[in-house]
Amino acid sequence: MTKQELRKRYLQKRADLSEAEYVHLNFLVYQQFFSGIDLSLIKVLHTFLPIAAKREVDTGLIVERLRREFPHIRIVIPKAQLLTHTLEHFYFEGPHQLVTNAWGVPEPNQGIPAEPEKIDLVLVPLLAYDKTGHRLGYGKGFYDRFLKQCNPTCVKVGLSLFQAEEKLEGTTELDVRLDKCVSPEGIISF
Ligand code: ADP
Ligand code: MG
Secondary structure: OOHHHHHHHHHHHHHOOOHHHHHHHHHHHHHHHHHHOOOOOOOEEEEOOOOHHHOOOOHHHHHHHHHHHOOOOEEEEEEEEOOOOEEEEEEOOOHHHEEEOOOOOEEEOOOOEOOHHHOOEEEEOOOEEEOOOOEEOOOOOHHHHHHHHOOOOOEEEEEOOOOOEOOOOOOOOOOOOOOEEEEOOEEEEO
16 A cells, blocks of 8 residues: 555544544554653653644643653654745743644744754654654655654654554655554554
8 A cells, every 4th residue: 555545444434433433543542651651761742742633642731740740851843845845843831832834733823932852752643653763654754854853862762543554565764663652452562
């Protein structure tokens, strides 16, 4: 299956989830994340903020608990540059900082910029992933460009409501691989 065909399939899989399934699968991902990801050395954590209508993993649950129980971890969120397909990054201060962009993504409208080299762990959005850690995004390469700028020691953690594909086809050396992926069933390390 080509990248484009697989994107279509996974968008459909998401759309087919009932609201109750979506809420339940999100909760399992949230639980797996906190029971299986070592946060002890993490000082700066980058996360996407989800488009709920697109059934992305609801990182809001994770962010709330991080802010409550891990107040020493600084949270960074992206702002998309739609023309260049690149991301800018800002330290997250709270909901007051957010506005919804043209694609329905909540983003910071101002804040203190964060350098990719400072980030210890990135929560990576995806449509599909495989058993070797290859990842399929929405098709614009935003995260491939961003993850390339991070330190080699930065832990790249995919979040998915679904299981891994056996092998993604058509990946290239520009596709940055994940180190781990959290799904409702558990965490795979690649
Ligand atoms: P996605 O990762 O969102 O699924 P693709 O991997 O298909 O999307 O990448 C989308 C486009 O972005 C491709 O044309 C790809 O070559 C380009 N791209 C990916 N990473 C980079 C990069 N580091 N520098 C420049 N172009 C890139
Ligand atoms: Mg890619």
